[in-house]
């Protein structure tokens with residue numbers, strides 16, 4: 001059972017100063033170590049062993065983590081805790097706003113980014129002066145175990161982080177008994193909602209993603225847009241919370257060869273280099289069952305995929321299907337009896353594709369409004385009025401806009417997280433770290449002097 005210290009209770013801001021200096025140094029050393037080709041390659045391959053993805057995708061995860069650490073070298077950690085002062089009403093009075101640690105906190109992370117999500121959230125928690133207990137999905141926790149050893153070598157005190165390997169049930173019990181002041185949960189909406197109740201709302205959430213992309217009326221760069229669609233839907237075998245789940249194609253795009261290009265790109269993916277591979281949390285049968293249910297909707301059709309991968313030894317507890325796309329007509333998606341089915345997150349290489357006419361943009365916007373998860377989105381268009389219309393009437397926390405818009409591949413340099421939910425967390429940037437890992441505290445200094453001629457006034 002990890003020992004949780006209530007440091008938020010006992011540390012005035014001044015006492016935390018050395019922590020800021022120390023974490024600036026640890027980040028510099030860890031960033032340097034992760035940049036060494038041997039270390040970079042070690043972590044890339046270690047990620048591949050437990051969370052099957054191509055070398056390039058796993059490398060991207062290590063690269064983003066390394067850049068994040070570079071961002072918080074030197075005085076950058078200290079600057080995260082910048083405070084402000086406002087003059088008061090009389091001499092000796094002034095109010096100071098501080099970013100204050102919560103103290104004992106917990107971090108729970110999923111299987112699909114075994115390094116990036118835990119490192120970015122863990123360091124954010126530490127930078128803001130908290131004492132975290134970290135639980136990574138046990139299927140992949142060896143990656144973070146190795147990373148913690150690297151951080152210890154770079155100067156992280158052994159007692160600053162508690163690391164637990166357990167199943168979800170045990171962690172749930174630990175949270176109820178340990179009573180952390182704040183828990184950051186990244187994972188499925190099912191567990192997120194349970195923890196929100198169990199922990200009486202003391203949570204911040206990065207939960208499921210059912211992410212959409214809209215191709216606007218202006219058609220350009222067909223090959224490029226098809227390639228981005230393929231990457232967004234099928235890289236990491238679709239096991240990204242930002243994966244493209246629903247593509248709305250303007251009728252002008254339907255007249256192009258976009259879909260056949262997308263099909264060709266999806267079909268060149270192969271198990272040998274893990275550009276398509278095992279799905280860790282959804283079986284082949286349940287993915288194909290979902291496809292079949294969608295195909296019962298009138299007007300729907302299989303565009304490509306829809307069958308199991310062949311010639312492999314992936315155990316049946318995992319999923320293994322070819323990159324798959326099902327077309328469903330927009331009018332059918334909008335029917336109450338179909339909407340939930342069509343917008344269900346399938347954490348595998350699967351997407352729904354539909355098309356819309358100019359006159360149906362309001363229907364598309366209505367569909368976006370009805371979805372529960374508002375994580376990532378992309379509006380592929382260089383028409384400013386079209387972009388304005390869609391962005392103004394949607395809410396996704398990380399929305400890419402413009403011809404090169406994508407849904408996946410968030411780097412360390414911009415915010416990543418949902419919007420439209422008071423519990424929504426973020427990751428990566430100074431704003432995300434401050435929002436998730438600190439609370440606001442106001443101290444109003446009022447030293448006096450009391451005016452010389454002051455007399456006790458009448459009661460009020």
Ligand SMILES: NC(=O)c1ccc[n+]([C@@H]2O[C@H](COP(=O)([O-])OP(=O)(O)OC[C@H]3O[C@@H](n4cnc5c(N)ncnc54)[C@H](O)[C@@H]3O)[C@@H](O)[C@H]2O)c1
Nearest residue numbers: 109110111136137168171172187188191206207208209241
């Ligand atoms: N929004 C984001 O930034 C983000 C990022 C990655 C993944 N995800 C989402 O995560 C999901 C896939 O990941 P998963 O299958 O590992 O999710 P999951 O919810 O099953 O598990 C996530 C983590 O929670 C733990 N857990 C499970 N039950 C628990 C409980 N009762 N109490 C405490 N901890 C518990 C698991 O052991 C794991 O470490 C997808 O829905 C995906 O969209 C979201």
